[in-house]
Amino acid sequence: MDSTKYLSVQSLTKYIKYKFEKDPYLQRVFLKGELSNVKHHTNGHIYFSIKDDKSVISAVMFRYDAEKLNFKPEEGQNVLLAGNITLYEARGQYQIYVKEMQIDGIGQLFLKLEQNKELLKEKGYLNPEHKKAIPDFPEHIAIVSSSTSAAIKDMITTLTRRYPLVKVTLLNTYVQGARSQDSVLTNLTRADKLGADTVILARGGGSIEDLWTFNELEVALAVFNMNTPVITGVGHETDITLVDYVSDLRAPTPTAAEQAVPNIRDLQLRLGELHRQSDNLIMSKIERSRKVLDGLSNYYKFKNPNLLYTEQTERLRDLTVTIENHMSLSLSENRHMLNKHMSGLSYNDPAPDIRNYQEELLRTENELKRRMKAVIGQKSERLAGNINVLESVSPVQILKRGYSYTTFNNKIVTEAKNLNVGDVIETSFNRGTVSAKVTEVNTDD
Template identity: 55%
Template sequence: MENTKYLTVGALTKYLKYKFDQDPYLTRVFLKGELSNVKHHTSGHIFFALKDGSSVIRAIMFSRYANGMKFKPEEGQSVLIEGRVSIFESSGQYQIYAEKMEMDGIGLLFEQLEKDKKQLAEQGYFSKEHKKLLPKYPKTVTIVSSETGAAIKDMLTTLSRRYPLVEVTVINTLMQGTKSRQAVIDNLEHADALENDVVILARGGGSIEDLWTFNEKEVALKVFDMKTPVITGIGHETDTTLVDYISDMRAPTPTAAAEMAVPDQRDIMERLIQAQNFISDRIFRKLDVGRNQLDALSSYYKLKNPDLLYDQQAEKLVTLKDGLDDKMQQSIRERHYRLSALKEGVKYNTPEPAIRRSLEILDDRKSRLDRSMTIRTNESKHNLTRMVESLNSLSPTNVLLRGYSYTTGGGGIIKDAADLQPGDEVQTTFARGSIVSKVTEVNEDDRNQK
């Protein structure tokens, strides 16, 4: 059999490589796709695969090209690549040798997102100290979301089921598209002006393009400036947007955001029952302690025999009294000794001569004062006698003693017969005693008539 017509694997690979290298359509190729299996070698070379929805091609970028790149290639990035396609002889696989690489579309957005995230983090926007506390029992909740989405129904159901007392306001908002950024900013401002207790910013799942509004820096800064606490629930659990980093609370889903906003009425009831049981237990314990103390006191032997308490206190009183007497006697003795010492000191500076002279002056002045007082007293007695005689001459009693009387009735003295009517009762007072009489006839003095 003739073997000359059979090629070796190496010969075929060299031939194919030659064809690839000579083909003008393969020497300058422009590809777009998603990076996969990215490996950064210590030499500076980058090994990776480029894939789309149906195919994969191996790729390599040598360090001389990789060193000039403006970003670091990572898994999942969408990129645009310029290079040449050839065959690696050792493995016989064709691959693209990338010479230029740049972010494609959403990839550029991701690059900008990373810059914004880094900048905001360095400026402290993500710090916990800026996070506002959520009220434990909110009265009002505002939801900024689309009324047509399935997420809003789940949130309303969750809020009603967990905490029926809460009042919910829904602000219908465009959540994706070119006009969604300004719509979200405007409606967040409107929600903040309502001064409700909590604002929920939420939308259901979607592609990264659908959720990109919430990666906009302007939207994140608006969330930061909100006076009302904001809970974000954007997309699914694996989706994390820029507003999630800056909001006061991040929920993995819109439904979870509703759960974070309000307490569960079942938990509240359970805590109330626990509190009631705790209070009842403390009361019963207190009663048991008081009952035990009462039993102990009622069986105390001194209470059964009160004389023992009196005897002890009486004995204690005697002891205290004796101690007080001893201290008083001791104090008196000490003061007596001090007084004796003072007397001894006074003898050398006695004021006795001055006192005798003062006593003589005092006796003289006392004698003159006694004489003056006697004269003044006699004069006062004489004046008093004259005044008493004058008063006696005007006294109503003396008038009565001369045979006069006065009559009273109606609460006062009767001065005019015209003040009385037949049948009135009057009282007549004499010098000794009085009488009560009834008027039978009234005669008026003609002198009083005109």
């Protein structure tokens, strides 16, 4: 047997992989299917399978491409993929390297709905404190919906049947299709300016595509910013749209009408009950008052009014005596307190102390004058002595004894060497001065 014609498994695998990589139809493949066996690896890669009802293929999405996704791939999601087909040599298994992935069809809509909901939640628009109260007894209700809808006819019938007093204004609105978003936004603005007590935004049931206008972020923000309370009745019980999260009350069609107004029959029953209770209270009070009146009419004093006059006269006399006694006692007590205070004032009369202080002040003043006179005399004698001493050493006294002093340039000359021949000097005597010119300077000691 010639073994050279046999290939190794590796060689065959490499050849098949080469064929895959060279086939242009396998370099950009577009697939749709359901995710299965999804595994998110710690290194960021995603390993999974993509399948339909008849076949399955392995797939991998590397971290670089996975980081670009705007959702988290999970089991059972229907997706659209783009990538290239290659062969995994270790197992001889072909697989797709996914470059792009997005939710398929309805799944994509649900993903967008969740994203819009999270955005509103982050901004606090879903918080309960933003909910406005629905009026209990509205006078005017504006309905934003299609006039051709079977549900709207049921709603208007329900409103007029339950509460005939309410005025209903229908703003005909496109609720599906390309023109629906602008139509809903325009009529919400109109409804908010009508002065209505409540606005109902409604349409019948349908698929998520049919109801998508009410999942648009712009429509939800318009509902949130309404000044008028808004009840949303979009779809059936299981149909929850984005506007339902931001409206003031969500009531699936057709129960939105029942939530907007009270039932007049219930009000009539309640009014009847209140009327009966009011009658019972009034009759009970009348009965009690009649019994009191009967009791008073049988009172013996009312049958003989003189007894009332006599009783009140005696009471007046007793009160007069009591007041007179009280006043007499009060005057006596006050007179006693006055006498007591007068005695206290006489005992504490400040006049003697004032006279004593005045005499002491006079003695102190005389002593102060005497001491001041003695001090002034002593100071005068000392001053005269000091003057005599100063006069004894005064230059004037020296001049009076025949001495004089000489100055040059207003400075006293103490030595002849400080002068020069020709200098003009001035000599001062006891009386008068003499100017002279130096003709000779002798510095001999």
